[in-house]
Amino acid sequence: MEWHAAVIPGVQGYTDLCAGQGGLVFGFADQRRFFVFDAAKRQVVHQEDMSVRFGRCTSQQGTRAFVTDGRVISTSSS
Numbered sequence: 001m002e003w004h005a006a007v008i009p010g011v012q013g014y015t016d017l018c019a020g021q022g023g024l025v026f027g028f029a030d031q032r033r034f035f036v037f038d039a040a041k042r043q044v045v046h047q048e049d050m051s052v053r054f055g056r057c058t059s060q061q062g063t064r065a066f067v068t069d070g071r072v073i074s075t076s077s078s
Contacts, residue, residue, distance in 0.1 A: 003042060005042070007029075007035075007037055007044060008029050008033070008035060008044060008047070011029040011030055011033075012030055013029075013030060013031075014027050014028065014029055015027070015028040015029075015030075015031050015057050016028050016057070020036075022040075023038060023039040023040045024036055024037065024038055024039070024045075025037040025039060028050075028057050029047075031051070031056040031057050032049055032050060032051035032056050032057070033047055033048070033049050033050070033051075034046075034047065034048050034049075034050045035047040035048075
């Protein structure tokens with residue numbers, strides 16, 4: 001093990017995780033908070049409570065939060 005720490009302190013569970021380009025990991029925390037984790041920097045670079053606009057995401061044996069064709073492409077304006 002190279003590193004161990006709470007990605008988002010206080011989170012009880014992660015609904016879905018999806019690896020993206022450049023070492024980014026996309027996920028949902030506690031069925032409501034979308035986040036982007038930069039594995040190289042070992043830090044959350046974006047997070048947003050999506051439950052306000054869309055409600056809580058699925059959990060347990062339901063469908064996954066992300067629908068992909070095997071890849072996630074992130075775009076940015078930077």
